[in-house]
Amino acid sequence: MSAVEPLHPLAGLMPAPLPGPDPLRLGLPRRELVQVTARHGADPTGLGFALPGPGESAETAGITALWMQPRGWLLSAPWDGEGALLTRAAPLAPAAALVDQSHGRCTIRLAGAKSRAVLAKLCRIDLHPRIFGPGRVAATQVAHLACLLHQAEPEAFELIVFSTLAANLLDALASAAAEYGYAPG
Amino acid sequence: MRIPCPHCGPRDEAEFAYRGDATKQRPAPDAGIEAFHDYVYLRANPRGWHEEWWQHAAGCRAWLRVRRHTVTHEIAAVTPA
Numbered sequence: 020m021s022a023v024e025p026l027h028p029l030a031g032l033m034p035a036p037l038p039g040p041d042p043l044r045l046g047l048p049r050r051e052l053v054q055v056t057a058r059h060g061a062d063p064t065g066l067g068f069a070l071p072g073p074g075e076s077a078e079t080a081g082i083t084a085l086w087m088q089p090r091g092w093l094l095s096a097p098w099d100g101e102g103a104l105l106t107r108a109a110p111l112a113p114a115a116a117l118v119d120q121s122h123g124r125c126t127i128r129l130a131g132a133k134s135r136a137v138l139a140k141l142c143r144i145d146l147h148p149r150i151f152g153p154g155r156v157a158a159t160q161v162a163h164l165a166c167l168l169h170q171a172e173p174e175a176f177e178l179i180v181f182s183t184l185a186a187n188l189l190d191a192l193a194s195a196a197a198e199y200g201y202a203p204g
Numbered sequence: 205m206r207i208p209c210p211h212c213g214p215r216d217e218a219e220f221a222y223r224g225d226a227t228k229q230r231p232a233p234d235a236g237i238e239a240f241h242d243y244v245y246l247r248a249n250p251r252g253w254h255e256e257w258w259q260h261a262a263g264c265r266a267w268l269r270v271r272r273h274t275v276t277h278e279i280a281a282v283t284p285a
């Protein structure tokens with residue numbers, strides 16, 4: 020089945036590349052997002068893996084589960100058609116409320132040797148590897164915006180933010196990265 | 205000021221919203237207008253330890269009961285609401 024992938028909410032707003040000594044790679048991956056909120060007294064299972072504890076993520080079969088709040092998670096997966104992730108998450112439904120957030124929120128990815136240094140200018144949590152690290156998640160503020168911050172790889176972070184506020188965040192990230200340079204990627 | 209969220213760890217005060225005095229108890233439905241006036245409008249303004257509701261609004265969204273010193277901002281206890 021060929022699914023038409025909708026535009027990322029920031030499509031067309033990516034700044035022109037800025038040359039620099041160690042450019043940050045700014046990416047706009049189009050993801051499906053499903054919010055999972057456990058029902059009172061219920062334990063959502065059925066995805067084939069345990070939903071992660073506070074500040075953690077878990078990944079299986081292309082679905083990444085991010086801890087978002089007590090008894091609340093966000094599932095993220097590459098775009099596979101409108102509602103596809105919601106369908107895959109259906110086994111959780113008896114124990115949890117599922118809400119498709121694929122359009123309400125979007126993902127910005129930053130990668131490169133300076134990604135942590137750029138984020139450190141904009142957020143107040145300790146991202147040093149002895150505290151944070153690959154797989155860790157924080158619901159926190161970045162550039163004064165409430166974000167879900169996920170360290171996807173040793174040198175790559177993903178920010179999930181309300182789509183209506185995302186342009187401001189992209190702008191702030193580009194400004195913070197100016198001394199190193201940046202490019203789409 | 206930093207508040208140690210029991211779910212997220214220590215976070216800057218900017219991530220939290222103050223949600224009021226945690227010592228106030230809702231009166232019984234038949235307690236009368238004076239008791240409800242007190243409950244809705246009257247607050248002590250203590251110099252010292254105070255029990256407060258804070259919500260980790262820009263983080264995990266949880267409501268927390270925080271024991272805070274109003275002069276030093278020292279925080280003695282944080283528990284989930």
Ligand SMILES: [Zn+2]
Pocket residue numbers: 209210211212213260263264265266
């Ligand atoms: Zn929290």
